[in-house]
Amino acid sequence: MTQASRVEEREYLRTPTESTDGARQLAGRRHVLDLDDFTREEIGAVMENTRAMKEVLQRDIKKVPALRGKTIITLFYEPSTRTRVSFEQAGKILSADVISVTGGGSSVEKGESLYNTARTIQAMDADLIVIRHPQSGAPHFLAGRLDISIINAGDGTHAHPTQALVDIFTMESHLGPIEGLKVVIVGDLLYSRVARSNLWGLTKMGAQVVLCGPPTLIPSDFQNGHRKEVGHPFTNVRIETNVERALDGADVVMALRLQLERQRAGHLPSLREYSRMYGINSKRLQLAKPNVLVMHPGPMNEGVEIDSEVAHGARSVIEEQVTNGVAVRMALLYSLTAPTLHATPDTVESQQLSKPGPKPRPDITSRRVYLK
Amino acid sequence: MAATTGPRRILNEDEIRRALTRIAHEVLERNGGAEGIALVGMHTRGVPLARRLAASIKEFEGQEVPVGALDIVLYRDDVSQGSRHVMRPTDISFDIEGLRVILVDDVLFTGRTIRAAMDALNDFGRPGEIQLAVLIDRGHRELPIRPDYVGKNVPTSPDQEVDVRVTEIDGLDEVMLVARGSR
Structure with a gap:
């Protein structure tokens, strides 16, 4: 453990503060489906944010308001203890609302397809789906068809x-x-x-x-x-x-x-x-x-x-x-769903430099008005 | 009106040193010594500034004051794409309950960072008092927040940036006023 703290301290002294390439890539990221599309720098940015999240886990009061008002759905078609619980805990520590859907006890049992279940969740205005599925490629399938962020929590024999x-x-x-x-x-x-x-x-x-x-x-x-x-x-x-x-x-x-x-x-x-x-x-x-x-x-x-x-x-x-699992998942949930309220010239600049950001969400307010 | 002027140096190394020395004296004067106070620097450049203030206080009074580091990204209400992905570990390894905590930051602007910092600090306990020390106050407050100790008041326009550089991070000590986006 002494070795670990030494390494962390060294990292801490070395860290620059301006947005690095990795931080910018992470800022433009919408889904986490596998690590094949991560660069070394982006993985480095996740590691840095994880260190900050780990500190939150060591506090007496493990709660920060970062994701207040965000809804995260965990959709698990396969049994899991540590992955599901750590995603739930991560979301709750960041003050997001976390709702768990499992295969049993949901409409999945009635034969609802993955696509329709996910569409339903999206229609309820969730911000992010964490999915585990026995079929390889299920998260990619959803990422290509929905407008919300997807995190792959394990798909078939493919990726975790x-x-x-x-x-x-x-x-x-x-x-x-x-x-x-x-x-x-x-x-x-x-x-x-x-x-x-x-x-x-x-x-x-x-x-x-x-x-x-x-x-x-x-x-x-x-x-x-x-x-x-x-x-x-x-x-x-x-x-x-x-x-x-x-x-x-x-x-x-x-x-x-x-x-x-x-x-x-x-x-x-x-x-x-x-x-x-x-x-x-x-x-x-x-x-x-x-x-x-x-x-x-x-x-x-x-x-x-x-x-x-x-x-x-x-x-x-x-x-x-x-333990680290919770901190890593906090870092990822935060990166994918943190609010962007005020566009400053800084923001515009960094958006241009990074990969295309999230697609604008469909304007559901107008639809709501229409339904009324 | 010259709309675009080049970068201007507001403070050099000596001026920064004198400003911090004065702030250290003011802190001691206002709090009647170093007893019961703690310094909490705000990431990133507030942290070395807090350490320097602590070193000055030790020099003047012979007393160590605890120094912490605070990252407020998770408490901000104005997280922007540019800033939200760089987080630093918060490190407050002492009990702040009842202490006079002096928050230290490089630049005071809208006051939103300080509001977030006060929220963050409260998650660690209930300080007896929170005071605020900044190297530069550039105005344009959006919240009812005022500093207790100021290195220098600098009138700015909103499209300018105050660039504080400290030796521990940037290799030199200086404060520059630059047009936004020209960095």
Whole structure:
């Protein structure tokens, strides 16, 4: 923890105040669907705002008025504890009204389509939808059809950008700049949206990413020599099927949840064998650097992909990931929905410099008058 | 009327130093010493100014006063696209309950920042009193807010900007008056 505060202090002394490129990009952003369209500078701006949000979490009174009058809907078609609760908590700390819609207990049960459910929410004048959906691409589908901001809280096997930002923030606060860190991601790479979003984020920040898992759980296009042409973001990514070799000198080890269905699907002979060959235990951890960070996006299958001893050991930052999750989501909610009341010449200038801002919302006041 | 004049220096390094020294003396005079006071600098340039005031107070009275840093972005009512995405951690590591808190900022303009700062401060406790110290008061208040300590009063027009530079952040000490957008 002393290491973390040292890093934070250094960052704090170094930080310039004028809008950086990253801050400007963040200002023009409307959706968070994956990290592939983030630049390194924009991720840096999210990290900076997260540090400020983390301070709010340490106060006695965890409440700031920033998003008063804003409505955030969490629309979860898949079970979730930490992601949904952390989005709700983040919104509430920022004084937004947060309404949770889950698959059960809503019209989703009556067979309402995703599109119609989302249209309904938009018609109720919400400002932002946080969506989790079992189908890859569902958030992109909505982002292309609605006028409100969308945050992807996990879609199928595709992306989980907010978790990747949490992971990057957690690494940075312990180890300093991500550039050059050896990050080993172990487990079910075939189905992991966390791994995919981390791959985008970490390679953009300059990490050396090693993907490790049984060959049956590594995407085939990665196994057959993934994109290696010069300049491709994944040039520094290595595939390794031997966990001991992968862990050698690692700065960060991220174990992925092994979904128990995988065994049934024929990807694995048995969970016990997986655990023996790829489980992160204290013996294997000794191959990594002494100050290695152990991470897991949760929920864990202790004794399968990670030993309890390691999961709750001295090098584990798994609980801290959860705490940081609230701060990262506060930073994102704030960036996407903060009010813009007074247009100053400054504003116009920065808008011209940044990407196109949010499309103007349809003028519903006139419609309301008409309906009356 | 020359509508567009070039940047003009309002204060140089020595003048800033003298202004802060005077403010430090005024703070001590008004509060009868350094007992029970705390300085809270407002991000970004209020923070080094608060630290300098604290250093002067220590020099004059031999007493340390607590110094904090406050970011008010989350409390603003006029968040603009340009400013809303740069946040700095607030750092108030002492109990402000009952203290005389002196807010320190570089420029006092509409007063909206100070209103937000008072809201923010109240989330940390109930100070006994809040006072306000600014290096530059440029007028054009939109709220009933007045400073207790002023480095220099500068008449400005709304389309001008007051650019405060401090060594800790910008590498030099000076205050410039510039036409808006010419930075």
